[in-house]
Amino acid sequence: MTADLDRLVEGLERQVMEQARAVYSDKVIQEFHNPKNVGRMPAPDACGIVHGWCGDTMEVYLRLDGERIVQASFMTDGCGPTIACASMLTQMATGISLAEAARIEPEDLLALLDGLPEENAHCAELAVNTLREAITNGNESRIER
Secondary structure (H helix, E strand, O other), rough: HHHHHHHHHHHHHHHHHHHHHHHOOOHHHHHEEEEEOOOOOOOOOOOEEOOOOOOEEEEEEEEEOOOEEEEEEEEOOOOHHHHHHHHHHHHHOOOOEEEHHHHHHHHHHHHHHHOOOOHHHHHHHHHHHHHHHHHHHHHHHHHHH
């Protein structure tokens, strides 16, 4: 019985991966299945939370050294493409200045992921908008100090 269940699960996993490969790039699949920088950051220097029009929520956390992002992480309740976008975006933002990070566009993110289907392009917008919200919040908190 256990062997039959294992074969059923393996077959379903194979089918899901075949369907994903028909729609998404290898980079999107890799970032979704092995996302980097996942998790809420304790005591971040900056945080942004944005609710997307599709129902997804994304949180981006930043640790700063002056104006440089030294660590970025995220949390989301979103779909695979949303997770892939957040993972790639946190990798893009780590090590660059706040000003450079603020200039990241959804198209930059999509290019690094080798694109997304049109119906998922909003995932890149959500990720970039959340990063910008974190940058804005970080800048405001430094002004208040």
